[in-house]
Amino acid sequence: MRSFWTEFLTAAASHPFPAIPGDIPTPYDFDRSEELFPNVPAAPGMPCAGEDRSIYRRGARRWRKLYRVNGHIFQAKRFNRRAFCAFCQDRIWGLGRQGFKCIQCKLLVHKKCHKLVQKPCSNEHVDPVEVKEDANGESTLGRASSVRSRAEPEPLPETPPAPPAPVRAEDLEPGSQRHYSLEDFELIRVIGRGSYAKVLMVELKRTKRVYAMKVIKKALVTDDEDIDWVQTEKHVFETASNHPFLVGLHSCFQTPSRLFFVIEFVRGGDLMFHMQRQRRLPEEHARFYAAEISLALHFLHERGVIYRDLKLDNVLLDHEGHIKLTDYGMCKEGVRPGDTTSTFCGTPNYIAPEILRGEEYGFSVDWWALGVLTYEMLAGRSPFDIAQAADNPDQNTEDYLFQVILEKTIRIPRSLSVKAASVLKGFLNKNPVERLGCGEGAFLDIVNHPFFKSIEWEMLEQKQVVPPFKPRLEGERDLANFPPEFTDEPVHLTPDDDSTVIADIDQSEFEGFEYVNPLLMSLEDCV
Structure with missing residues (x-):
């Protein structure tokens, strides 16, 4: 005779629980038409029926960071000519953006001196400027929108540069x-x-x-x-x-x-292109790609680079089926162990909670993004998708998406294995200190995770493991x-x-x- 629990579990599997009102929909709330890739496109790489590709292929962006001190609004700048700090009178020099410049009164100071400035800004009352586009052509948000003064005061004296020779x-x-x-x-x-x-x-x-x-x-x-x-x-x-x-x-x-x-x-095209045809990947395929991506990120981290733009679009497949990350326009270099940065940047759906909270962050943001990407490969949708959000303008905004990333609990599909669910929970931990890859074991915690138990890491790095999928190519x-x-x-x-x-x-x-x-x-x- 079948036990009570056998009958209960059978009934539960055939009658999914309803979604909790106001919460993120569970996997049972999504039918095939509501997945990230709702159906098979007419031709490889073409949009699916009813699909708006701009929803997924969003460009990464940077939000300009401003520092407000004693009425001044400082922004990091680089100086190609002799400039001197208004506080300590020493020359501002170094690599990259060496100092700060008030966007209102043009005061120049070292980064280390900007909090010590006692002189108030000569023009505090300013009108907001039109939102400026960043390097990727995306508009900056109100978090760090620029401002301009009503009257442009004279800048501090600088040694005038020699006039550049005309370039032919x-x-x-x-x-x-x-x-x-x-x-x-x-x-x-x-x-x-x-x-x-x-x-x-x-x-x-x-x-x-x-x-x-x-x-x-x-x-x-x-x-x-x-x-x-x-x-x-x-x-x-x-x-x-x-x-x-x-x-x-x-x-x-x-x-x-x-x-x-x-x-x-x-x-071989990017993973977004192939996910449009596959909708979701078998677990062994997702494990292979996630492992190769992990090795690439670890290589960058060891050399002081935070990638900050991991997404399906930036993961390419070569002619054999191995991955290659591309597009380094969002990278932060020169990061030593223990160093942090605070630039508000990234592709909205992949931005880590610590960036949204305005906290200093390090390599942890890349492991969060890998968790989002792995979830997309395994579930066929983003962990932050809201059912019918396209029909609700209030839920189809970046601000709402950021709120979901910060506050909502991420639901793991029941169809995934225990090991897959565990690795997703590890990468998608909202606390970067407890996130997989960010603890004392760092990258070794990823290598030793049960989800990657079948991976031969040394052979994988030498490209001696046969990829699970080989793109169809007729020539170079x-x-x-x-x-x-x-x-x-x-x-x-x-x-x-x-x-x-x-x-x-x-x-x-x-x-x-x-x-x-x-x-x-x-x-x-x-x-």
């Missing part, structure tokens, strides 16, 4: 200063586009090797912080060239109007795994001219941008 196109042609120019490459196809950059598939004419080329207009990155971010992306690209699961850099060069990153071409230039909305675009770059836009660009900001990867260079010499 011929000055940027190949020569002793670098090895590559745009003429060295054949432009084949557009494979991606952002608010401030375009990505092309190109061929190096001399070797016939195929690369991806990221093109950025200088006119869009003339802000002090934007220039710093471009330099950071270049440095991280150089570092990433030494790891099998990170997209590496071939070379950098520039023209009077543009910056060019020549990087590895990864042919096969673009079947890239959205046709990009690949159908005409391939052209508007030529440089003597327009006022180029004349207004301070070319000295981009000195030293040229670079050639010595390892790739030696390989090409053997061709």
Whole structure:
């Protein structure tokens, strides 16, 4: 005779519990049409029926951080000329954004001195400016919106810089200063586009090797912080060239109007593209990708880099099926053990609670994002999806999403194994101190977690483990795994001219941008 508990469990499985009003819907509240990827698209990479891709492929953004002291509104700045602190009178110098500048009265101070300033701001009453766009073309939010004064006071005296020599196109042609120019490459196809950059598939004419080329207009990155971010992306690209699961850099060069990153071409498409077809992944597939991503993040962390932009869009698959992380525009470098930062940035759905709370944070935010991404792979939806949110304008905002991330309990689907549920709870712990990967054991806690028990980590890092999925590719230039909305675009770059836009660009900001990867260079010499 069947026991009472057997009958009870059978009945419970066939009659799911209803959702608690006002709470995050449990897995039982979602039918197939309400998943992250609701149905199979007409063609790979095309939107599903009724799907708004902008909901998922949201760009990362940075919110400008302001420091208010004694009426001043300070913002971190970098100085390319001699500047002196108004408090201690010493010169402001160093790498990156060395000091603070009041956006109202233009007072210049060291970062260490800004809290000691006694002189009140000469213009406290200001009108808010229009919301400014950041490097990715996204609007900044009210948390850190800029302000401007009614009257621009005279700035503190600085040693005037020597007038820059006019930059000519011929000055940027190949020569002793670098090895590559745009003429060295054949432009084949557009494979991606952002608010401030375009990505092309190109061929190096001399070797016939195929690369991806990221093109950025200088006119869009003339802000002090934007220039710093471009330099950071270049440095991280150089570092990433030494790891099998990170997209590496071939070379950098520039023209009077543009910056060019020549990087590895990864042919298999991104995880978002493949999740649109699969909807959710088998547990062994998600485990494999999560393990390779963990190794890539650990490599960056050991070298003092916080990635800060892990999402399905930025996880690429190579022709064998191994992952490669890309897009280092949100990275923070130079982070030593115990160091923290406080920049409010990231892609909304992946932002960690400590960032939303305005706390100082470190590498913990990357492990949170890995938890969100792993949840998406296993459940086919975001852990923060709200049923019917698209029909409720009040629930379809970033502020509401941030509230959900901070306050709501994350429900783990019952269909997942105990080990999978455990690793998700570990990564998605709202307390960064208790989060998986952030304790005393750090990365070893991830390696030793039961969910990853079957992973041979050394073999995995050497790419000796066969991937669970291999993208279908017919050749080196096969673009079947890239959205046709990009690949159908005409391939052209508007030529440089003597327009006022180029004349207004301070070319000295981009000195030293040229670079050639010595390892790739030696390989090409053997061709």
